[in-house]
Amino acid sequence: MAHKRLLCIAPAHVDTDALLCDTMPDWEICSVTSLAEAARELRNSHYLVGLLMHDREQQRPGDIDTFLRRHGNMQWVGVFSPRDLESTPYRELVVEHLCDYHTAPADPVRLSYTLGHAHGWAMLKRRRQQLIDHGNADSPLIGHCDAIVRLRAQIERVAKVAAPVLIWGESGSGKELTAQAIHAGSERAAGPFVPINCGAISPTLIQSELFGYERGAFTGATRGKAGLIESADGGTLFLDEIGDLPKDLQANLLRFLQEKTICRVGSTRQIRVDVRVIAASHVQLQQAVDKGEFREDLYYRLAVLPVTVPPLRDRREDIVALAEHFFQLYASEKAPRLKGFSDRAISAILDHGWPGNVRELINRVRRAMVMSDGRLITPEDLGLTRGIPAPMSAALEDTRARSERSALRDCLERSGQNVSRAARDLGVSRTTMYRLLSKHNMRP
Template identity: 80%
Template sequence: MIRKRLLCITPNESDADELLDAAMGDWEIRSVPTLADAARELRSQRYLVGLLVHDRDTQRPAELDTFLRRHGHMQWVGVFRPRDLESAPCRDLVVEHLCDYHTAPVDPVRLAHTLGHAHGWAMLRRRTEPAAADGASRSPLIGNCDAIVRLRAQVERVAKVAAPVLIWGESGSGKELTAQAVHTHSDRAGGPFVPINCGAISPTLIHSELFGYERGAFTGATKGKAGLIESAHGGTLFLDEIGDLPKDQQANLLRFLQEKTICRLGSTRTIAVDVRVVAASHVQLQEAVAKGNFREDLYYRLAVLPVTVPPLRERRDDLVVLAEHFFHLYADEKSPRLKGFSNRAIAAILEHTWPGNVRELINRVRRALVMSDGRFIMPEDLGLGHSSSLMAPAALDDARLRTERSALRECLDRSGQNVSRAARDLGVSRTTMYRLLSKHGMRS
């Protein structure tokens, strides 16, 4: 059984210990008098739940807001004097940052139940956070489905050699992230990673951007400049959308790949450059070769080690993990009261076909972080709203699941995490109790 731990912030530590010890003997309680002490404690110890005993004489609303915003990953419960809640800044703190609150004088038993529920909710949140094996945790490629596991294995294999890599994948599927993973796992990880979008550079400038130029090479060239290829020396050069490279520049790139040297515009001197080339395209280059839009000899130079990035529709088992990952990655854009995804939002994410792949998922999650008004993201916040005929049953299912989960957690807390006793209290068998715990991803 996981030991429950509570960080209590209260001006009078002894009063808090006496109050809490009476009803929370199975908790490990650490009491501190100030926010500064609490911050120091949180730098060295991990807590899932915090109790804030409000004292308007020593705790300023602005300081409380900053502290709670910084530690918003925890579940916070507050204790307030009734007159304190007449203050608008105090009410804002409750609404923005706390999962629940009590008014003084406090009933220890009720407070213990509230803190137990907060701990259960924190445990559920922790289990939905992206978890990966050691090999996966070192990779920027998030997920555990078969397709992404195969991709990570491919990346680790090709990263060990210096041959060119050609990455194919649909737009928004994560080709640049895959290239970064190749660089990160290679012996060039300490060198630069230089990405170049071949379709975003003007055809009239692409030669000077790639290969650099000398002073006086053209009007306005008042001093020499190293090109992007040269700036990648000792590292990895990522040529994104290589299929959009003009035919004349394809010949120059082929020469560089063959000779490992470049010549700046306006110079006759060659410069040796040591780079690993990784290219990517959302179009099949074999088809571009057949149509005469891409040089066949350049294709075979680039496609020594081909890698395919799976579209998001083939990674459905990773949808929730990815959504949670981006929720935490862009958490500084959300309201402090926003705690995660509702069951309806998760269902909408799983039902959507994701034609825009991972890029679309990122954009929808970021939009939801800004647009959501409640504590949980809804399908409408993601732009994935269902028709009204489907929403009512989903809402009822959501409510039933939450009620069932809450009842299980409270019963386990009352029984001291004793499954047999909790089952008796609920009037069900131990087998049914274990089935319910498994259904909700809960542990005793």
């Protein structure tokens, strides 16, 4: 059982020893007479529970509010005169910051009972917090459902070998986090982890970004530069959205995987690089191989160790724990009165399909923490108001599909049925373009 400690703030004329010691023999009590003194004590020492006996002479509501806001991680019990409790600022204080209050003169027995309860409450909260923080001390992946337990075991196994890994999963499901965990669990952990999003670098730059270039390789190359592969030497290279890698670079990458050497652009010198490659994709690469968009030989090279990250909707049991984790993580951005999710919010969270996966969850929770003006986050704060009538959403879906089809048709027409160019015009990757075309049964 943890030692119970109380920080008691009381006016100098109150004999706190006489008031508390008899009824609270198992507590260690530190008494101070001002908020400033209390703040000093809290800088040096840790308390779960505080007792604020209001001193009308010395403490203004604004000061108390500032103080309690700063120390909102403790459970506070207040003692106020009946007269104080009639005025709005004090009532606000009680509602915002205190877990309970008594009217002066406080009854020692009842007060000790309240403080004991506050301590028990604080312990429960702390335990939950520890579970959230350290639930899996050696994994950054939060969750206990079967799918995550399996993923964690897979990460552990894969981390120990040197072969390439191919991670598949929907956007925002945790592919990059998984790659980081593999790196961190490998013997390369002390080396660099270098992520590259193949879909985000322009096709004209990606060659020199990946492989580097020699001085004079092209106009403006006044100095040579190491590429990202070289900079990952001794560590892990994470190739995100590998499906977007242009075909000619797929050949170069394959050569690198086979020979473990690279040539900078504008040079024939072979440079040895010791890099472990982890690739990720949100599309099933096998399908891209079937369509001839992705080299089969490269696919087999990369997919030696396949890992699948399950979508959030298949991890129902973990969604609430994840939401609470992010709530705690962004707690410093939130209003201190915000205590958590309402029951309605929890059911809305469980009902939602989470197409954007964990990333969507993070965004919604952060947004809700800013938007909420109550003590608990509501479905409205999360933007998860159910009950949009079905016909309406079907109509929306229909409208959307129709406008997608017409945009695709227009762009293809303008580009002379050239898919790459049409994709560029639409601002999507070629992979996305093909996905859209097949979704709408269209052929260039």
